[in-house]
Amino acid sequence: MPLNIKTLKKTRDELRIEIEGEGHTFCNLLQSTLMEDKNAEVAGYDVPHPLTLKGIIYLKVKKETDPYKTLEKALNKITERTDEFLLKFKEATGSP
Amino acid sequence: MEISTVKREGNTIRFMVSGVTPAFANALRRTVIAEVPTMAIDDVMIIENTSVLFDEFLAHRLGLIPLTTDLDAYTLPENCECRSELGCNRCRASFTMEVEATDRTTTVYSGDLRPDNPAIKPVGEKIPVVKLAPGQKLRLEAYAKLGRGQEHAKWQPVSACTHKYLPTVSVDVSKCDGCGDCVKFCPKCILELKNDKLTVRNVEECTLCTECVRHCAKRPCPIKLDWSEEDFIFYVESTGALPVTQIVEQAAKQIGEKASELSQLIKRAK
Numbered sequence: 001m002p003l004n005i006k007t008l009k010k011t012r013d014e015l016r017i018e019i020e021g022e023g024h025t026f027c028n029l030l031q032s033t034l035m036e037d038k039n040a041e042v043a044g045y046d047v048p049h050p051l052t053l054k055g056i057i058y059l060k061v062k063k064e065t066d067p068y069k070t071l072e073k074a075l076n077k078i079t080e081r082t083d084e085f086l087l088k089f090k091e092a093t094g095s096p
Numbered sequence: 097m098e099i100s101t102v103k104r105e106g107n108t109i110r111f112m113v114s115g116v117t118p119a120f121a122n123a124l125r126r127t128v129i130a131e132v133p134t135m136a137i138d139d140v141m142i143i144e145n146t147s148v149l150f151d152e153f154l155a156h157r158l159g160l161i162p163l164t165t166d167l168d169a170y171t172l173p174e175n176c177e178c179r180s181e182l183g184c185n186r187c188r189a190s191f192t193m194e195v196e197a198t199d200r201t202t203t204v205y206s207g208d209l210r211p212d213n214p215a216i217k218p219v220g221e222k223i224p225v226v227k228l229a230p231g232q233k234l235r236l237e238a239y240a241k242l243g244r245g246q247e248h249a250k251w252q253p254v255s256a257c258t259h260k261y262l263p264t265v266s267v268d269v270s271k272c273d274g275c276g277d278c279v280k281f282c283p284k285c286i287l288e289l290k291n292d293k294l295t296v297r298n299v300e301e302c303t304l305c306t307e308c309v310r311h312c313a314k315r316p317c318p319i320k321l322d323w324s325e326e327d328f329i330f331y332v333e334s335t336g337a338l339p340v341t342q343i344v345e346q347a348a349k350q351i352g353e354k355a356s357e358l359s360q361l362i363k364r365a366k
Contacts, residue, residue, distance in 0.1 A: 003357055089348065095345070
């Protein structure tokens with residue numbers, strides 16, 4: 001399913017986006033990665049219906065921070081981690 | 097992040113990932129189960145079926161046969177350029193099957209599926225499909241396509257994918273009298289008496305069943321059971337559709353790709 005996003009709410013320190021095509025698998029990872037950032041005040045997610053593949057991410061950041069920036073930072077962190085995992089896994093299993 | 101104690105045997109792998117969050121481990125597990133694509137029969141054209149099974153029953157059984165998959169040669173139908181409902185050579189593999197029982201009862205096996213592309217074939221030759229009595233006949237064409245486990249379990253690349261925290265078993269030697277009761281009750285045999293001293297081996301085998309604590313006469317018990325929340329022991333068992341290492345690699349790759357795709361979308365939405 002192709003990914004699609006929709007901004008549901010955007011204020012100076014809050015952001016609520018709907019991710020079409022993602023459920024618990026990715027949203028839970030994103031939420032916990034967002035919370036690692038000290039600039040994030042609240043991060044949560046919701047999957048409104050178990051049969052439709054759609055997740056809603058909510059983020060509130062501390063003052064003087066852009067919620068989009070915090071979100072992008074978290075996404076980059078996920079990519080970095082999976083890349084690191086791939087590298088280490090290939091090393092450990094000896095696959096090319 | 098560290099990956100260690102890799103034990104690979106045929107279609108299974110056991111490895112430990114240290115220094116990751118529970119959310120990461122769980123995302124990896126869920127992606128392996130539901131989002132790594134594999135091949136499975138999805139369309140069946142039944143030309144002749146005089147067996148005792150209904151056509152749809154037969155089609156369902158064919159769908160559940162795991163097929164060896166080549167992820168580089170095929171694309172998911174929704175991403176294929178052909179946009180055709182029937183599919184093309186890039187998104188569909190076909191099989192034919194023709195079996196007739198002449199004078200004795202014959203069992204139709206997965207090995208009777210004749211693949212068009214020899215790279216896409218049933219994982220095992222001896223998976224029974226249906227039994228035919230003398231005179232009964234089966235003739236069909238089957239089309240396989242790539243799909244994901246989230247749509248139907250027949251596209252799941254693994255029969256098991258689990259993770260658990262790394263258990264930590266510590267013994268307070270000053271309080272343990274070395275009676276050895278716990279040693280015989282541990283179902284995983286991880287406890288051992290060495291010179292009357294209780295020691296622990298193969299701690300990753302521990303299931304935290306607490307049998308050792310229950311059978312210890314001392315209170316408070318000198319054995320402490322705990323676990324580390326950043327070390328995960330993964331166990332992955334492939335159906336044979338893909339090599340087990342490729343499944344894990346593909347899952348990690350997909351999570352990363354999804355994050356960078358979302359990042360792009362967010363840049364545009366800003």
